[in-house]
Amino acid sequence: MKNKLFVLIITMLSVSVLWAGDANFQKLFDKVNPHLVSVEYKAEMNFMGQSEDIEGRVPGIIINGNIVIFDGTSLGAGRLATDMYGSPQVDKPKSIKITDYNDNTYDAEYIGVDDYSLIAFCRLPDSAMKNLKAVELKNKSLRLGEEVYVFWMLPKSYNPKYQLTKTRITSVLTKPEKFYLTGELPQEFVLSPVVTAKGEMIGIITPVTQVPSYTRFDYGNVFGNPVGIMPLERFEKIINNPPEEDKVKRGWMGISLQALDPEIAEFWDVKVDGGIILTDIIDNSPAEKAGLKAGDFLIKLNGESIDVTEDENISIFQKKVSELGAGSEITLLYIRPGDNQVDSNEVTIVLAERPGARSDAPKHEDENFDLTVRDMVFADYNARNLKEDEISGVIVEKIEQGGWAAVGGLRTGLIITQINGNEIVSVEDFKTIMAEIESSKDKEVVFMTWRRNKTKFVHVKTHWE
Amino acid sequence: MKVCISVTLLICLLLPFPVFAVSPYQQEIYSARDRVLPALIHIQPVVIDYITGREKKHSVVGSGIIISADGYAVTNYHVAGRAERIICTLHDREQVPAVLIGGDPATDLAVIKLDLSEYSGKLDPAVFGSSSDLQVGQTVLALGSPLALSRSLSKGVISTLNRFFPGNIRLPSGEKTGKYNTWLQTDAAINPGNSGGPLVNLDGEVMGINTRGVFFAENIGFSIPVDIVKEVTAKLIEFGKVDRSWIGVHAQPLQDLESFFGTETNRGVLIASIDPGSPAEKAGLKAGQIILKYNGHDVSARFEEELPAFYQIIASSPANTEVEVVLHNGDDKVIKIIPRALGALQGDDFDFEKWGFTAKAITNQMAIDRRLDDTLGVFVTQSAMAGAAFSGGLHRGDVIMELNNKPVNSLDELKTTYDEMQEAEKILLTINRSETRRLVLMKLDNEEDTEDDEK
Numbered sequence: 005m006k007n008k009l010f011v012l013i014i015t016m017l018s019v020s021v022l023w024a025g026d027a028n029f030q031k032l033f034d035k036v037n038p039h040l041v042s043v044e045y046k047a048e049m050n051f052m053g054q055s056e057d058i059e060g061r062v063p064g065i066i067i068n069g070n071i072v073i074f075d076g077t078s079l080g081a082g083r084l085a086t087d088m089y090g091s092p093q094v095d096k097p098k099s100i101k102i103t104d105y106n107d108n109t110y111d112a113e114y115i116g117v118d119d120y121s122l123i124a125f126c127r128l129p130d131s132a133m134k135n136l137k138a139v140e141l142k143n144k145s146l147r148l149g150e151e152v153y154v155f156w157m158l159p160k161s162y163n164p165k166y167q168l169t170k171t172r173i174t175s176v177l178t179k180p181e182k183f184y185l186t187g188e189l190p191q192e193f194v195l196s197p198v199v200t201a202k203g204e205m206i207g208i209i210t211p212v213t214q215v216p217s218y219t220r221f222d223y224g225n226v227f228g229n230p231v232g233i234m235p236l237e238r239f240e241k242i243i244n245n246p247p248e249e250d251k252v253k254r255g256w257m258g259i260s261l262q263a264l265d266p267e268i269a270e271f272w273d274v275k276v277d278g279g280i281i282l283t284d285i286i287d288n289s290p291a292e293k294a295g296l297k298a299g300d301f302l303i304k305l306n307g308e309s310i311d312v313t314e315d316e317n318i319s320i321f322q323k324k325v326s327e328l329g330a331g332s333e334i335t336l337l338y339i340r341p342g343d344n345q346v347d348s349n350e351v352t353i354v355l356a357e358r359p360g361a362r363s364d365a366p367k368h369e370d371e372n373f374d375l376t377v378r379d380m381v382f383a384d385y386n387a388r389n390l391k392e393d394e395i396s397g398v399i400v401e402k403i404e405q406g407g408w409a410a411v412g413g414l415r416t417g418l419i420i421t422q423i424n425g426n427e428i429v430s431v432e433d434f435k436t437i438m439a440e441i442e443s444s445k446d447k448e449v450v451f452m453t454w455r456r457n458k459t460k461f462v463h464v465k466t467h468w469e
Numbered sequence: 470m471k472v473c474i475s476v477t478l479l480i481c482l483l484l485p486f487p488v489f490a491v492s493p494y495q496q497e498i499y500s501a502r503d504r505v506l507p508a509l510i511h512i513q514p515v516v517i518d519y520i521t522g523r524e525k526k527h528s529v530v531g532s533g534i535i536i537s538a539d540g541y542a543v544t545n546y547h548v549a550g551r552a553e554r555i556i557c558t559l560h561d562r563e564q565v566p567a568v569l570i571g572g573d574p575a576t577d578l579a580v581i582k583l584d585l586s587e588y589s590g591k592l593d594p595a596v597f598g599s600s601s602d603l604q605v606g607q608t609v610l611a612l613g614s615p616l617a618l619s620r621s622l623s624k625g626v627i628s629t630l631n632r633f634f635p636g637n638i639r640l641p642s643g644e645k646t647g648k649y650n651t652w653l654q655t656d657a658a659i660n661p662g663n664s665g666g667p668l669v670n671l672d673g674e675v676m677g678i679n680t681r682g683v684f685f686a687e688n689i690g691f692s693i694p695v696d697i698v699k700e701v702t703a704k705l706i707e708f709g710k711v712d713r714s715w716i717g718v719h720a721q722p723l724q725d726l727e728s729f730f731g732t733e734t735n736r737g738v739l740i741a742s743i744d745p746g747s748p749a750e751k752a753g754l755k756a757g758q759i760i761l762k763y764n765g766h767d768v769s770a771r772f773e774e775e776l777p778a779f780y781q782i783i784a785s786s787p788a789n790t791e792v793e794v795v796l797h798n799g800d801d802k803v804i805k806i807i808p809r810a811l812g813a814l815q816g817d818d819f820d821f822e823k824w825g826f827t828a829k830a831i832t833n834q835m836a837i838d839r840r841l842d843d844t845l846g847v848f849v850t851q852s853a854m855a856g857a858a859f860s861g862g863l864h865r866g867d868v869i870m871e872l873n874n875k876p877v878n879s880l881d882e883l884k885t886t887y888d889e890m891q892e893a894e895k896i897l898l899t900i901n902r903s904e905t906r907r908l909v910l911m912k913l914d915n916e917e918d919t920e921d922d923e924k
Contacts, residue, residue, distance in 0.1 A: 284905035458742040463725040
């Protein structure tokens, strides 16, 4: 009797699942499609002193009212890297065009890109919201083998814009951080929404720990990571705190870091699961003000163990700090290895706003000299191992081949510290001096430059018309 | 009689076509060849490098020229300057060993001495000419072992005198070369293996030491002018090295900048940059000043090829002795400066084989080059693939500051520790990497070794 009942229940369940599966595909499609758009943007990319326009067409999802998130991998490229020219820098998009499921198009306003997740944000005009609405989010813990549905954007000429794939959770990662894998999805799936059979959005597809570490000499493993589902709790944190006006409000304490191998801690008879070794402290940063020193081991963040044991996973710690946001107070338990004894202390730090990226720095193009310079930002000092009080100037960001500046011998990456003997501290100083030079039509201009620890004078001949 | 006439006719006919006679130009080439060929040597040194994180020996091939009857010979530093063993093949194809007398990476020259104890022949050394008499277009011969093809001769002309290479060229062993000399450029074919061989004029006098070719280029080769070779070899034979002085000034050509700095054409050397902590910085010299006189010598560099001569004047001023520098400053202004000894460009190397990396001592010039605060610590040349240091994350360019939390001040200190710590299983290094302080844990497999032994 018990067995019969059991079989009956199983049968009913199976039938309901089968029925739900078939019928829901169309329903699901109709339900989610209005939240999905395609995003086309145009931006300028600078690489090795050359610039070119790039275009992108990526999937977008409407979240939080009229906000659209989209794949900002190209737009955010190089924002965290600390090398001088190794990575391309992309300016903020000149235009963003959004196409919805009915082929309506709208001009959207760019908001910014999140440095760690590389999710980009833009705002739709209010008029667009008559036809469209934000997706519903559902915070749900997923099980191994559980079925999920992934929307996948199709080429531009296709209609509808998306197709739907049923897949299942193939692994529930706990390390390097919580992440769901869904088998062999290609990179093109990045920022595809993942929904339940009921059409609730439970996550998005992103590469697993895509983030380059913010440590010098370690740019992390950007390519070749499998893609998977970013759990909604992290996703919500990101979308609830979009970068405002392209300014980063992420939390920052001003440290360079290295993973703490537990075997290193054993040298001081300290037992830990991992942690962070501070390799450098930025002057006047929150970390310095709180009294942290290079060589300290960070063991706990807000009472939770920092179990980072490999450099590849440092970005997880950085991301946590970053996502806590500027202004928030954090508590760190640290160990200071000494000669004979080990001190363990707690310190409270109010996170500062992370210094601006190079692509956010004010810049100016002088058309006479075919020369674009920008203000120096933290990353510039960091990349050149300079302290901010050691040198001030503007960085040559772009130079047109054959222009006056290029012929005279200026190169990208040089720091201009003086023009005709006048100190240059910012783009504003540069503009002022260059305007004076233009009005007096100087026949020659002498730039004092800095590169690789050496100064040099560069003589530029002008050819005014 | 008829026979006699025809013979005379035949001779008359042949006279305008002297098939057996030789033109004076060709004759000159032959005689130059005959003067220098007996002094030419083919050199096969076994050199040591540390670039893979292991001490590695390999055999290279170069050329050289005998300059004295007792067996001194000149070659390039990059051929024999770091040789452990040298075998030379003489013009008569006899082989003799040689020892390194001294090398000067800054000019890429080295002197070796042939061991003639087993050689029965007699040496016929080459004669140094003077490179200041050379002219562009003058015929020259290059002799040597291009691509190891010994006793090869090629002919060309001097393409230009005083070729200057800005930015200093780095030798395979890491030192920068070319700060104190310009090069003779020739279109006589110079290929790898010609290095160290002579460039001679038609009198068979050595005019330069062939040093560099250009890959993918044709007929562009460079020789170190013999006037510099004479000076450097004399010092190498006497002292085994060339001592130079240093003040830490980087100059740039004044061309186009005279009016901006308010000086006259052809007067003075413009200071572009000053090394931090250098004698020049201590003396108060600054970028943008113009040096008119150094140690009593008028100095001038309107064009870049004049810069090596200026550096040479500084290099030959006495170290640790006050020198007068006259600056252009409206009224001529005098500054006193105390040059320091330049010292070695690179430190001694060592293979920490068990730990899996090679390292070198830090010299003053390395510290300046790498922006290190001082010469304390040990410079990592490379960590060998899959070694303990490599697995722990030690990189080329790291400076080891501490070992197991105890300071490491010099290469010798680290070598002593290395000998003492052969049994260690774990070693913790504190390193300085681009002004950040990192920890590197080396896990050594001593434990496994003992297990294997028990089996």
